[in-house]
Amino acid sequence: MTVEHARRPKVAVVLSSGGIKPLAAIPLFEFLDESRIPVDLLVGCSGGSIMSAMRGCGYDSDHIRELIGRVAQRGLFSSIDLRAVLGMGRLPFGRFDMRTGLVRPTRLKRALHEMFGDRRVEDLSPKTVIQATDIRTGDGVVIEEGLLTDAVYASSAVFPMLPPLELNGRLLADGYYTSSLPVMEAVKRGMDVIIAVIFHDPIDTRPNDYIACLSNYYTIQGDAITRFQLALSIELHHHEIIIIKVPFDRPINMWDVHHIPYIIDTGRAVVEQRQEEILEAIGSFSGPSATVTD
Numbered sequence: 001m002t003v004e005h006a007r008r009p010k011v012a013v014v015l016s017s018g019g020i021k022p023l024a025a026i027p028l029f030e031f032l033d034e035s036r037i038p039v040d041l042l043v044g045c046s047g048g049s050i051m052s053a054m055r056g057c058g059y060d061s062d063h064i065r066e067l068i069g070r071v072a073q074r075g076l077f078s079s080i081d082l083r084a085v086l087g088m089g090r091l092p093f094g095r096f097d098m099r100t101g102l103v104r105p106t107r108l109k110r111a112l113h114e115m116f117g118d119r120r121v122e123d124l125s126p127k128t129v130i131q132a133t134d135i136r137t138g139d140g141v142v143i144e145e146g147l148l149t150d151a152v153y154a155s156s157a158v159f160p161m162l163p164p165l166e167l168n169g170r171l172l173a174d175g176y177y178t179s180s181l182p183v184m185e186a187v188k189r190g191m192d193v194i195i196a197v198i199f200h201d202p203i204d205t206r207p208n209d210y211i212a213c214l215s216n217y218y219t220i221q222g223d224a225i226t227r228f229q230l231a232l233s234i235e236l237h238h239h240e241i242i243i244i245k246v247p248f249d250r251p252i253n254m255w256d257v258h259h260i261p262y263i264i265d266t267g268r269a270v271v272e273q274r275q276e277e278i279l280e281a282i283g284s285f286s287g288p289s290a291t292v293t294d
Contacts (some may be wrong), residue, residue, distance in 0.1 A: 024267025
């Protein structure tokens, strides 16, 4: 004789790319904690991988704010590789290839180590997976094990600013290129309720420098990929995908830590509007009912 009991839904939180804007997910995690809704899987891409990793490390909201405010400084991106700059113009003494970036990554890697130390991806709780891109093949790569600093760096290594990272025989760069909102990973892993958060940049209608123009192109590309992958994920998923779009009314760079209060307040306003929907999705889940069989 066996007894089968109803089970609670398996819950995943998927965080998109977005530099430091995924700090806007802090109010979501606070709401889930207050509502005693356990999360079974975290999936992050680029900036979302940093937030997912901090949550997987067990950092509370105050610790997360303090860490980002302390380490996310413009100086992380100020060490320019002059040979790479010359190489872009094919000038003498220049060199630019698929392993090159305009910024030397030493300071950023040091900051990530300050945040995560020697922690490994497979040791995080809840289970955390990180989206990257194999730039040799164009395939999306999901990192489930190894040094957390390596995984987060690879997921965030945006071309042409940062060089890719060679990891397990693959040359990995920003997960944004293949899946800026990797909802499909949660679908594949049998999650019942998936909360997918998009941190959306506005289009700069008057870009006046290289970074602003590049950001516009990334926003357009990311929106297109996300629309396609969300449609496919919704078609294949068996229960509920809650899409939370956090819109920002201004461009925010990775080092704009003075915007942290605005980022979190923006996230809180959106999450408060969606709380009932999240609770309803959890409450309406009908897993296997309690039955007795011979």
